[in-house]
Amino acid sequence: MKDLLNYKLKENVLLKNRFVLAPMTTYSGNPDLTLSDEEDRYYNARGKEFGMVITAATAVSQHGQAFTNQISAMRDFYLPSLKRLADTIKSGGAKAVLQLHHGGRMNAIGLYENQDIVSASSIKAERTNAVTPRALETLEVYDTIEDFRQAMIRAIKSGFDGIELHGANTYLIQQFFSPHSNRRTDEFGGSLEKRLTFPLMLVDMALKTREEFASKDFIIGYRLSPEELEEPGITLEDTTRLIEELSKRKIDYIHLSLSSYKQSSVRNKDDKTPIINILKKHNINNIPLIGVGGIETKNEALEALSLGFDMVAMGKAALSDKFVVTNILNDKPIKKVIDEDSCLPTNMKKRISEWSYLKDKGYTVK
Ligand SMILES: Cc1cc2nc3c(=O)[nH]c(=O)nc-3n(C[C@H](O)[C@H](O)[C@H](O)COP(=O)(O)O)c2cc1C
Helix, strand or coil, rough: CCCCEEEECCCCCCCCCEEEEECCCCCCCCCCCCHHHHHHHHHHHHCCCCCEEEEEECCCCCHHCCCCCCCCCCCCHHHHHHHHHHHHHCCCCCCCEEECCHHHHCCCCCCCCCCCCCCCCCCCCCCCCCCCCCCHHHHHHHHHHHHHHHHHHHHHHHHCCCEEECCCCHHHEEEEHHHCCCCCCCCCCCCCHHHHHHHHHHHHHHHHHHHHHHCCCEEEEEEEEECCCCCCCHHHHHHHHHHHHHHHHCCCCEEEEECCCEEEECCCCCCCCCCHHHHHCCCCCCHHHHHHECCCCCCHHHHHHHCCCCCCEEEEHHHHHHCCCCCCCCCCCCCCCHHHHHCHHHHHHHHCCCCCHHHHHCCEEC
């Protein structure tokens, strides 16, 4: 049985446990998109518990900004804010990983003047209030990769232990991989192989940037959503190709964004095989895998590990209970009431109090 404590992610990178704080947007940065005092406190508390903390999605460029008060890594101006974030997480003994993000066509409207909502192609998301994005010109796609590179260099300079490329949850990287949002005819679209170009160029860029600016210990992770419901949409067959390609590269983990760690296909409802069972076969080089989705007890964490995950991330449980890892390790029930003691930024608490997504899972907000 895999031990929940002391996980060696790679040479020289030892995590105090296999629990990972799932990346969670706080909507609570300062108006200039620097880290706020409230966010500092939120991360400080979680850094004491988790082996690794993945930050909220962090904008790599202005046209990447997706949410109000989303923290940013888009210019050198943000270096002190990023350093503060890395320091506060690391002070508790966790590894600090910055999630690099571009929202693409999912950006909220009206975040700044002359907002430019871009994507792989000029196709609206199938959501209410979605806007038709502008398709990036080929040269702009290369500029966007450069934005990710610059943001990664800032993460390195600020003392982060790693970065995670946010290739999940319908944002820009996924938009390039998806046959729904990517109808391009240049090198970035047209076939499955070409839809892989943007995600893999980003990964190769990250590997090269590590070589140039960081030590071998620097962590590079990739988060992906295995399927899309849209037609056309990402299928598990598409994702097996992505996993194969990711696994050929020297990244340090692949993070599956799932609503349950044992979730089966949402496209092929007849197949009840957990997605992890299908995908792990294509993880040719056994890159560590992070699972997420509904983990609240030690048994669930252990079950996720036995299914083939190497680390388990927690989102909602870590919002309500700032001692979630200690409680789970001691077989104690977690606290599912979000209150003062949860140590959440005010705007985040306000936002999530409106989400049925939390209420449905038994979380209440006081
Ligand atoms: C408030 C909130 C904000 C989130 N923000 C992000 C984010 O910035 N980046 C991301 O990749 N996922 C984000 N997620 C998804 C979580 O990382 C996680 O995958 C999801 O909550 C499922 O895990 P859970 O069942 O443990 O909550 C967010 C989830 C919540 C509840």
